[in-house]
Structures are given as structure tokens and as C-alpha cells.
Amino acid sequence: MKTYNYTYYGTAIQKSRFEENVPKDWEDEYDDIKGYSYGGYDAVEVQKDEDDTQARDLINWVELSRFLADNESSVSRTRCPKKYETRVSELVAIINEWTQE
Numbered sequence: 001m002k003t004y005n006y007t008y009y010g011t012a013i014q015k016s017r018f019e020e021n022v023p024k025d026w027e028d029e030y031d032d033i034k035g036y037s038y039g040g041y042d043a044v045e046v047q048k049d050e051d052d053t054q055a056r057d058l059i060n061w062v063e064l065s066r067f068l069a070d071n072e073s074s075v076s077r078t079r080c081p082k083k084y085e086t087r088v089s090e091l092v093a094i095i096n097e098w099t100q101e
Helices: 015-021 050-058 061-069 082-100
Strands: 003-008 036-038 041-046
Touching: 003 015, 003 082, 015 041, 041 082, 050 082, 061 082
Parallel strands: none
Antiparallel strands: 003 041, 036 041
């Protein structure tokens, strides 16, 4: 079973709200790189496997935290505020694709 982060115009929302507002077959249109987007609603898969670990090892978390939050410690390997989850998940997915080439 896949796990997703759901947002509405960049703000984290519950799965139920997401599913109420998108087509029922949205997972059939899911793109592994871009995720899924429909009328401001977005879903990005949360990956928790070996590839995810390798991708997370390649990330400079201090610089990523500075970039996203203007703070060195807001985002880390083990802590990610909900407002940044989608962007971090997208970055991890892109790195996973890159490392598998």
C-alpha cells in the first residue's frame, strides 16, 4: 500500500479532504516524478525503502533547511514540518530516479 502526502495549494490536508475533491481514479494518473495534481490538490508518494535511505544520505540537510526555512535546523533527516513535506518528498523522488539511471 502506498502512502502519500496531500496538499491544497501547498498546505497539508487530510486524505479524506483530498479524496472528496479529486476524481476517484486519481491514482491511475499518478506520475512517479511529478506526483498528482488536480485543481490545486496535490499528492506525492512518501517512500520509505532502501532507495529513500540512499537519497536521504545524499542530501545536505543543513543547506536544504536554510533554503526552505531560512533556518539550519527546521528541516532534518528525521524532522520535517508538514509545510515542507511535499517539497522534500519531491526532492527525494527525483534523487531516487537519478540514482537508478
